[in-house]
Amino acid sequence: MELLKQQWLLPEISYQERHQQLAALGKALFFDSNLSIDFSTSCATCHKPDQAWADGQATATGLKNKTLRRATPSIINTAYSLTFMWDGRSPSLEHQALMPIFNPEEMGLNADLLVKRIEQNPSYSELFDAAFDSNDITIHKVGLAIAEFERTIVSRNTRFDRWLKGDKNAMTLEEREGFRLFLDGQKSGCINCHNPPNFTDHGFHNIGLAKLEGQSADLGRFNQTPLNIMKGAFKTPSLRGTPLTAPYFHNGSANTLEEVVDHYQDGILAKENLSPSLINITLSQEDKSKLVAFLKTLQ
C-alpha cells in the first residue's frame, strides 16, 4: 500500500478533497488584487459575485479606468462551456484564467511578477501545499486552481429548475407561458440557439447588432474562423444569471431584457452575415412580457 502511494498510483487524498483544496486556492487567487500591476484589480473587480459574476457595465473598465471594448460576461456555469471569451479564442478555463492576468489593459503582470506577488503573501504557501503537495509556485498551477474555483460557480437551482423538477408553484402561469414561447421555434426562435438546460448551443452567431458609433467593427469569431458567416458572430451566452447582468450583448448595447427581445423583433439592422438560425418574429406586447418574465426565473 505505502509503496503504491509513494509511486503516485494511489492518491494520498480523495479526488473530492483534492478538488476542494484546489478550489480554495483558486478562490483566494480570484479575489486577490495583488495580482494586478497597480494592486487595484482582481478577477472579482469585473466578475462580481453579487452581480451574477458580471459587472453591470456596458463594457468592462480596465486598468487606469480605461473603457474596454467588450462586456464582462458572467462566469456562471462556465464549467460546462466548450470555448471561452465572446469569440471563443480560449480553449479551457485553465488557459483563460491567465489571459486577464497577463493582459496589459486588465491586470498587467508577467509570469515572473505573478509568481513574485504570490510569494510575497505567506498564506499562499499553505494553500499551494494543500492543493499540490508542494509549495512550489508556477503559473500553470495558478491556472489550474482558478479554473477549479470557477467550476464551483454553478446555477442549477433557479425557480425554472425547481419547476422542472416538479415544484408546480415555482413558476407563475405567465412565466410558464413565457417558457412555452421561448421553446416555440416559429414564434420566438430563441430555442434555435439558447438550448436548455444551459441555454446555449455553444455556437457563434451574428445576430445583427449594429456597430456602435465611434467604434470600429468587432469581427468576433471571424478572427478565429475566417468564414464570412463568422463576421460579427459571437458566442451564444448562457442565459443563467441574466436577470442580474444588464446591460446585454458583447457590446452592452441593450439596457434591459425588454430591449433584448425588441432587438430580435425590430432591431436587426445589420443584414450581412446574419445567422441562419434567426427567424422573423412578430410578438405582441403581452407575449414579449411573458418571455421576459420567463427569463427572470433564471436567477
Ligand code: HEC
Ligand atoms: C477588467 C475586467 C476584467 C478582469 C479584471 C477579469 N475579467 Fe474575465 N472577462 C472580462 C471581459 C471583458 C471578458 C470578455 C473578453 C472577450 O471576450 O474578449 C471576460 C471573459 C472571461 C471569461 C470567459 C467567459 C465566457 O463565457 O466565455 C472567464 C472565464 C473569465 N473572464 C474569468 C476571469 C478570471 C479568472 C479573471 C482573473 C484572473 C478575470 N476574468 C479577470 C473582464 C474581466
Ligand code: HEC
Ligand atoms: C441565432 C441564434 C440566436 C437566437 C435565435 C437567439 N439568440 Fe439570444 N443570443 C445569441 C447570441 C450569439 C448572443 C450574443 C450576441 C452578441 O453579443 O453579439 C445572444 C445574446 C442574448 C442575450 C444577452 C445575454 C448577455 O449576457 O448579454 C439574451 C438575454 C438573449 N440572447 C435572449 C434571447 C431570446 C429571448 C431569444 C428569442 C427571442 C434569443 N435570444 C434568440 C444567439 C441567439
